[in-house]
Amino acid sequence: MTKRMTLALLSTSAPYAWRLGDGSSHDRLKLADYVSLIQTAERGMIDIFFLADNCGIREDRMGLEPMRGFSSVVIPDAFTLLSTLVAVTSHIGLVATASTTYNEPYNVARKLGTLDHLSEGRAGWNVVTSSMDAEAQNFGLDRQLDTADRYSRAREFLEVTRALWDSWEDDAVIVDPESRTYFDPTKVHYLNHAGTHFKVRGPLSLPRSPQGHPVICQAGGSEDGWEFAAQTADVMYGKAIALDEAHRFYADVKGRMKKYGRAPDQLKILPGLVTSIGRTEKEACDKYRAVQDCLSEDEGRAMLHHLLPGAPLDDVGLDEIVPEQPEIDAAAKRFRIFLNRDGRRLKLREVVDFISGGIGHLTLIGSPSQVADRMVAWLEQEGCDGFNLMPHVLPSGLDDFVDMVVPELQARGVVSEAYGEGTLRDRLGLARPADARWRIAQGSNLEAMQA
Amino acid sequence: MTERKQIALGVIPKETPFSWRYPGAFAEADHDFDHFRFIAQEAERGLLDLIFCADSVALRDDGMGMENVSHTGTAAYFDGMTIIAALAAVTKHIGIASTASTTYWHPYHLARQLATVDHISKGRAGWNLITSGQTSEALNFGYDAQVDGPIRYARARECLETVFGLWDSWDDDAVVRDTATGRFFDPSRVHRLNHVGEHFKIRGPLNVRRPPQGHPVICQAGGSTEGWNLAAEYADVMFSKATAIGEAQRFYRDIKSRLLQFGRHPDQLKIMLEMRAIVGRTEQEAHEKFRAVQDMVTEREAKDLLKQFLPGVDFTDCVMDEPIPDTPEINAAAQRFRVFVEKDGRRMTLRELTDTGFGSWILIGTAAQIADQLVEWFDSEAADGFMFTPHWLPGGLTDFVDQVVPELQARGVFRTAYEGSTLREIMGFDRPSNRRAAVQDYAAQ
Numbered sequence: 067m068t069k070r071m072t073l074a075l076l077s078t079s080a081p082y083a084w085r086l087g088d089g090s091s092h093d094r095l096k097l098a099d100y101v102s103l104i105q106t107a108e109r110g111m112i113d114i115f116f117l118a119d120n121c122g123i124r125e126d127r128m129g130l131e132p133m134r135g136f137s138s139v140v141i142p143d144a145f146t147l148l149s150t151l152v153a154v155t156s157h158i159g160l161v162a163t164a165s166t167t168y169n170e171p172y173n174v175a176r177k178l179g180t181l182d183h184l185s186e187g188r189a190g191w192n193v194v195t196s197s198m199d200a201e202a203q204n205f206g207l208d209r210q211l212d213t214a215d216r217y218s219r220a221r222e223f224l225e226v227t228r229a230l231w232d233s234w235e236d237d238a239v240i241v242d243p244e245s246r247t248y249f250d251p252t253k254v255h256y257l258n259h260a261g262t263h264f265k266v267r268g269p270l271s272l273p274r275s276p277q278g279h280p281v282i283c284q285a286g287g288s289e290d291g292w293e294f295a296a297q298t299a300d301v302m303y304g305k306a307i308a309l310d311e312a313h314r315f316y317a318d319v320k321g322r323m324k325k326y327g328r329a330p331d332q333l334k335i336l337p338g339l340v341t342s343i344g345r346t347e348k349e350a351c352d353k354y355r356a357v358q359d360c361l362s363e364d365e366g367r368a369m370l371h372h373l374l375p376g377a378p379l380d381d382v383g384l385d386e387i388v389p390e391q392p393e394i395d396a397a398a399k400r401f402r403i404f405l406n407r408d409g410r411r412l413k414l415r416e417v418v419d420f421i422s423g424g425i426g427h428l429t430l431i432g433s434p435s436q437v438a439d440r441m442v443a444w445l446e447q448e449g450c451d452g453f454n455l456m457p458h459v460l461p462s463g464l465d466d467f468v469d470m471v472v473p474e475l476q477a478r479g480v481v482s483e484a485y486g487e488g489t490l491r492d493r494l495g496l497a498r499p500a501d502a503r504w505r506i507a508q509g510s511n512l513e514a515m516q517a
Numbered sequence: 518m519t520e521r522k523q524i525a526l527g528v529i530p531k532e533t534p535f536s537w538r539y540p541g542a543f544a545e546a547d548h549d550f551d552h553f554r555f556i557a558q559e560a561e562r563g564l565l566d567l568i569f570c571a572d573s574v575a576l577r578d579d580g581m582g583m584e585n586v587s588h589t590g591t592a593a594y595f596d597g598m599t600i601i602a603a604l605a606a607v608t609k610h611i612g613i614a615s616t617a618s619t620t621y622w623h624p625y626h627l628a629r630q631l632a633t634v635d636h637i638s639k640g641r642a643g644w645n646l647i648t649s650g651q652t653s654e655a656l657n658f659g660y661d662a663q664v665d666g667p668i669r670y671a672r673a674r675e676c677l678e679t680v681f682g683l684w685d686s687w688d689d690d691a692v693v694r695d696t697a698t699g700r701f702f703d704p705s706r707v708h709r710l711n712h713v714g715e716h717f718k719i720r721g722p723l724n725v726r727r728p729p730q731g732h733p734v735i736c737q738a739g740g741s742t743e744g745w746n747l748a749a750e751y752a753d754v755m756f757s758k759a760t761a762i763g764e765a766q767r768f769y770r771d772i773k774s775r776l777l778q779f780g781r782h783p784d785q786l787k788i789m790l791e792m793r794a795i796v797g798r799t800e801q802e803a804h805e806k807f808r809a810v811q812d813m814v815t816e817r818e819a820k821d822l823l824k825q826f827l828p829g830v831d832f833t834d835c836v837m838d839e840p841i842p843d844t845p846e847i848n849a850a851a852q853r854f855r856v857f858v859e860k861d862g863r864r865m866t867l868r869e870l871t872d873t874g875f876g877s878w879i880l881i882g883t884a885a886q887i888a889d890q891l892v893e894w895f896d897s898e899a900a901d902g903f904m905f906t907p908h909w910l911p912g913g914l915t916d917f918v919d920q921v922v923p924e925l926q927a928r929g930v931f932r933t934a935y936e937g938s939t940l941r942e943i944m945g946f947d948r949p950s951n952r953r954a955a956v957q958d959y960a961a962q
Contacts, residue, residue: 095636095726097606121625123724130704130722138699140692141724143634149602149636153554170621172574172657173596180596184603203720204625229569239593243538246815250855251587254576267656271576360699490689501939 071445071480072112072334072452072494074161079460080423081138089462094140099153100147103461108158110468111481112302113493114190115151116283116454118354119144119163122200127375132368146179148368152185161190161283166223167216167513168196168205171264174223175230177497179272180282183472187276189488190301192283195220217290219263225296229257231279232502233269233512249273255502255512276498277489287402295333297321300496301452304337307404307428312337312449334494337444338427341455343437343466350431357458358419366418384415400473402426413472424456438474445480449498458482521929524895525754525902525944526922527567527612527785528914530556534822536810536909537590543910544590550603553595555911557604557653560611564919564932566944567643568604569736569904570761572597575653580828583822600629607640612645612940614736619673621658624717627676628683631733632725632952640729640939647737648673670743672716674923677735677751678862679719682710684732685951686722703724708893731949732942740855748786749775751944754906755788757874765878765899767792780878787944790900792886794880795908797918803881810909811872819871826856826875840864854874888924895930 077100083090104115120141125133128490132137144162151160160181164174174191182189195216197203200383202210210216240254257268284295285303294397295302296319304319306312320330342357344350363384370379376462377397382388388405401428405412412420420426430437444450475481502512537544543552557568572594578586586592597615604613613634617627627644635642648656648669655663655672682852691706710721748755754824755772759765774782790897797803814822815836823832827850831867834842841847841858851858858865865873873879880887894900925931937943 082699083701084694095633097637097639101606120724122630123722130707133699134704135699137726139702139707140726143626143633143725146598146630146633147637148604149599150634152603153606154552168623169626170658173622176574176596177599180599183595200720205623206718212933241537241544241590246538246818247587247588248537248592249587251583254583254587265659267653268578271573272595288617362699364946511620 068479069445069451070113070482071412071441072115072301072336073112073481074303074336074452075112075281075464076116076118076338076456077103077460078118078138078456079387079463080357080361080458081136082360082365082422083357083459085135086357086459088355089465090393090459092460093312095142096136096151099391099461103157103464104151104158106461106468108128108155108485110454110464110472111476111483111485112159112161112468113452114490115148115155116161116192117144117148117163118192119165120198120201121165121168121196122198122204124372126198126372128368128372132365135362135365139327140206143180149184151179152181152188157188157485158495159188159190159281160279161192161331163194165201166197166220168201168425169223170224171223171230172266175270175439176272177262178227179231179270179275182275182277182280183272187491189275189492190283191276191337192303193220193224193299194285208227212292213288217294217357220294222261222263226257226259226261226266228279228499229259229505229510229512230268230270230501231274232505233275234272234424234501235503236278240272252514253502255514258513260268274447275503277491278501279514281490281494281496286391292319295319296328297326297481299333300491300494303337304450305402305427306337306449307407307426309444309447309449312444313447316448316450324448328398331498334451336452336454337450338424338456340427340429340456340458341422341437341463341467342431342458342469343434343463344469345455345470347432347436347475350433352432354458358423361418361422366422369422370418371426374401375399378415384418385413388414388417393510399474403435423458427456434470434474437471438478441471441475442478442480451484523892523932523945524925524930525789526563526565526931527569527614527789527902527904528556528560528565528570529569529791529904529906530910531571531591532909532913533907534589534591535814535818538813539810541912545818546736550600553600553604554607554729554908555615556914558606558610559613559911559914559918561608563922564609564935565905566612566902567734567940568601569614569643569645570595570597570600571617571645572617573651573654574618574649576824577651577653578649579653580824581821583737585818588818589902590824595961598634601642602634602637605634605641608641609941610641610938611636612641612643612734612943614645614734618647618654619676620664620669621654623678624676624683624720625723628680628723629632629725631680632684632723632728633731635728635733637724638769640941641735642728642730643734643736643940644701645665645738645739645756646673646677646752648744653882666741666743669743674747675714675716677747679710679712679714681718681732681952682712683719683721683723684728686710687727687895688951689727689731692726730939731951734940734946735738736946745772745775748772749781750779751945752786753941755786756791757900758855758878759899760860760873760876760878762894762897762899764857765894766897768898769821770897781950787901789902789904790878790894791906792878792880792891792903793874793908794917794921795913796882796884796887796920798883798887802883803883806880807872807908815873816867819867822871823867823875827851835867838866839870841870858873884920886922887921888928891921891925892928894929
């Protein structure tokens with residue numbers, strides 16, 4: 067049987083692509099623009115509509131001035147926007163980022179639980195620990211917390227959130243006028259959680275949601291992040307530009323799952339994929355170039371400072387090969403920016419293209435069949451379970467993908483012709499987590515509200 | 518000819534705790550989106566100003582116990598801000614407002630969520646700012662007991678100030694989107710907040726441009742002096758409660774005079790009185806409808822409910838059809854929590870008190886009778902408008918829209934079409950100018 071390809075759509079484009087005019091008009095605060103985008107995604111059988119989020123402007127090591135041409139300065143509150151989109155969609159999964167560092171578990175558990183109810187089981191949460199100083203500075207700190215501290219909090223945060231989702235057993239709501247009972251208090255539980263970071267009594271103020279737990283996504287780029295994902299995530303966003311390296315990453319993370327008693331297929335690994343599609347390879351390249359030509363050299367260099375800090379590149383010309391220097395290579399490794407591709411060292415312009423158009427993710431530029439072939443090769447050779455699509459331009463880049471590449475993928479049998487019934491978990495082949503009875507059997511300190 | 522002043526009308530989509538048992542009621546209205554969609558669209562058909570989702574951050578069992586809570590249909594409910602965001606997509610005109618806590622949310626999140634709803638809805642967002650007074654809420658956020666009122670209000674004030682500051686961190690014309698120059702926004706029109714206060718330290722700017730309304734509509738329902746002053750200084754809408762016209766007028770005058778102290782015009786804040794209206798084709802039919810819901814409440818449930826409104830009081834001696842005991846303990850609690858236990862100069866029975874909904878103004882009668890009373894209170898400066906809480910859903914709202922709204926229109930006190938597009942325009946509030954004085958110019962740094 068052919069393995070199915072999971073497709074997520076990250077609703078962002080190159081931040082300067084708006085300058086193109088035609089086909090690049092997506093406004094991050096306009097409902098009508100999202101409605102047409104997400105309906106296109108549903109037409110293309112995309113599994114997940116994914117909204118990234120930051121609680122600050124992404125201006126670290128850059129400031130606002132060099133960003134004056136970037137539409138990415140505006141970042142709507144992802145969960146709020148996603149909630150709006152519930153009402154205009156019927157199948158696609160709805161996933162948004164929320165920070166464990168700057169939120170409270172009770173608030174996040176309620177928002178996600180509510181979204182899962184509203185969408186009849188289509189909600190997901192991209193768990194992030196927020197790594198920008200610009201965010202820290204909006205929340206009382208001078209700079210971001212250490213990675214270890216952030217992940218310690220994230221682990222406890224996720225544990226508490228899951229326990230809150232489990233605080234109502236699946237059949238706790240009775241709504242029986244005869245016995246005058248709305249819910250069975252023996253099936254609703256206090257958490258009485260008291261940990262290092264949180265103290266939460268519970269229970270949640272809403273019944274267990276259709277998926278039990280909304281789908282948990284992660285995108286950690288560190289060792290801590292991979293371990294966390296292997297232990298807890300349903301979906302993992304990755305970064306890889308070569309298949310052999312993608313396969314190593316895939317095998318590594320899936321290999322870590324066993325010690326947590328998890329089957330490898332219970333985590334979907336989705337590398338980011340920037341696409342520029344044309345009817346011919348040349349047309350695709352022209353489209354890509356047209357967007358990249360919107361970016362000035364100064365802006366490109368500002369992005370280098372933002373995404374590849376500490377690398378001394380100011381004196382390197384755009385058409386020069388990036389020098390092999392320890393500081394440059396160390397920064398590239400740390401911030402996961404690739405300086406080599408297809409066995410050769412890149413020119414600085416190529417690096418700028420690469421990071422500005424899609425923060426250094428795999429970029430496929432070509433005809434529909436060329437792109438589909440590469441995607442299927444990655445899927446079949448265990449480089450991934452699917453992709454997190456990042457069209458270079460919105461909305462036209464998504465139109466191109468859905469109209470041209472999706473039919474190719476369907477012809478190859480890796481993308482279905484219609485959405486089936488069921489929740490997002492059902493669609494992705496992920497098990498529905500057991501409810502509180504399981505926790506109690508495991509010796510959890512959940513306490514029934516009424517014995 | 519001067520135009521007749523118009524009544525403001527809102528709907529609170531929350532039934533009584535027991536009306537879920539009523540045949541034909543939305544039994545799971547508090548956690549099913551289809552019901553919310555229906556209610557919002559029904560209210561919009563009735564040209565109401567706003568739909569308001571009350572919210573808390575706990576399954577509230579204060580003073581009541583879970584066994585007792587389990588009989589009520591109002592224990593489980595959605596996150597309010599999530600609902601109004603969803604309602605933005607299925608409505609066009611009506612204002613969408615939700616409660617959000619200043620004690621358990623951070624200003625940066627509040628500013629973003631509300632600005633996002635305001636943009637997505639093209640200027641229809643409202644925020645009922647609350648400080649969260651329930652112990653059950655405190656226990657979900659690391660506390661062992663309720664945070665003291667004065668501390669909550671000090672935090673609320675600083676929270677609101679910083680939320681305003683964040684909304685104003687973008688000038689209205691900061692986004693230029695000029696393809697000729699390649700400039701998306703003008704950095705000299707985006708400002709740092711650099712707020713350092715008792716409760717928060719926030720650099721800013723917000724990562725959402727200024728909302729269409731400038732500031733979403735601010736609502737307040739505080740029951741203390743701190744709450745009244747906060748409302749008088751900042752709010753656009755104040756929710757109030759009263760069961761007698763004199764009481765409502767005293768409150769109205771008090772709040773409006775406080776506005777003057779803060780240099781505001783009395784019309785800059787609308788006082789909207791909570792109201793239940795049960796409409797029948799005849800007075801008798803209305804009473805029968807009311808009794809059908811109310812008589813489902815048992816004596817024990819009535820006492821349990823009373824405990825939630827008057828926490829810490831012992832009601833063992835209360836009997837359904839006898840007057841509420843006249844004890845100092847009960848009277849002190851009644852005064853503190855603004856529950857009215859007397860009517861026409863005598864103690865109410867437990868049944869009568871339960872019938873009042875513990876402090877709501879209840880109107881039972883024909884549409885004409887109800888409209889007359891609303892107009893009388895409106896004309897007597899007891900309220901600028903009313904927050905209608907249906908006695909049961911969906912029928913209670915449909916009755917109101919089909920029958921009472923036309924009566925109000927016939928009396929010339931309620932719109933016959935929406936005028937204006939934002940909630941501020943619909944309610945007749947000015948769009949706040951950018952409070953630039955509060956922010957530091959980014960370019961000057």
